[in-house]
Amino acid sequence: MDEQERASAAPSELPESMRRRLFIVIAAYNESGAIAEVVRELRTGYPNVVVVDDGSTDDTWQHAQAAGAIVLRHLVNRGQGAALQTGITYALTAGAEVIATFDADGQHSPDDLPALVRPIFASEVDICLGSRFLGQVSAMPLHRRWMLHGAVAFTRLTSGLRLSDTHNGLRAFSRRAAQHFDIQLDRMAHASELIDQVRSSALPYREIPVHIRYTRYSLAKGQRSSAALRVALEYLIGRLLR
């Protein structure tokens, strides 16, 4: 957040009727430092911003609500995968036609949303996955790059999908795709699980280049490289015991 001045959410790029049918889901855990600005920025262009407060111990949900988000509160922390599924479930009941997931730490840019959701509104595909490796990356540390490439190789091995970026929180789904998803793995392993479900749904998908801003805040909040092995193990055990 401290880095650059953000552009507006470029609402003019997407017709009003589409923006009303789009729900943006954000999973947040102890994000009081960034959530208000992220929500405020999104709300300038998009009416339906849903923040799932995943049992935060700080005042994340008050900040999100004050900034204009619909807030869903997990009474206890259940992990990012669980929080996203909660937001998706809510968006479906609220009548969403397209659902986008967005990170709470300010690393995503609202400017990427129109390109991400337009192919879905146009019925070209059902799933759009943001890829930082197709887009422009600001200041990605080398160890983070290696970890993400490792995750891509791992997903290629386990799911067979050839994607350039598997652990990107910026994604969009049609209503049909969202109804198909059922994220069971509560913690970070959900990213690989989601890719599995994309494959098993057999719905058309596309990767869209997106811009990731690596700020000091988002790096501090992000996954440590050392956690990668634990996440991989969690995913494999989850697959075995399904």
Added chain:
Amino acid sequence: MSVFQYLALTVLLLLSISTLRAGIRGRVRRRIVAFWLLVWITTGVFAAWPHGTLIVARAVGIGRGTDLVLYSFVFVVLIGFFYIYSRFRRVERDLTRLVRELAVRDPILPKPAAPDRTREAQD
């Protein structure tokens, strides 16, 4: 019989009685009662007649009776671990479902002008 055998058999008898009582009162499922009774009785037989372990061990191709006991113990513990782990995962999944249901049922709508501080207690 040695003092150890008397002690072991007394403890196993008490355990069997309490397992049976739990089963009769319906506090524990029948399958579980049968499993534990089998464990207590087998242990009792081998405590009273240690030579039996050697015969069984030889029959299944293990050298010593104590090795048979050790292997069986490890095997049972591993099964127990797997059972508890899958139970734990189920409970975790149910908890997530419960938390989700509560969150979706009671959405907090935006109030940009004045945050609603009466709805929830502050941390």
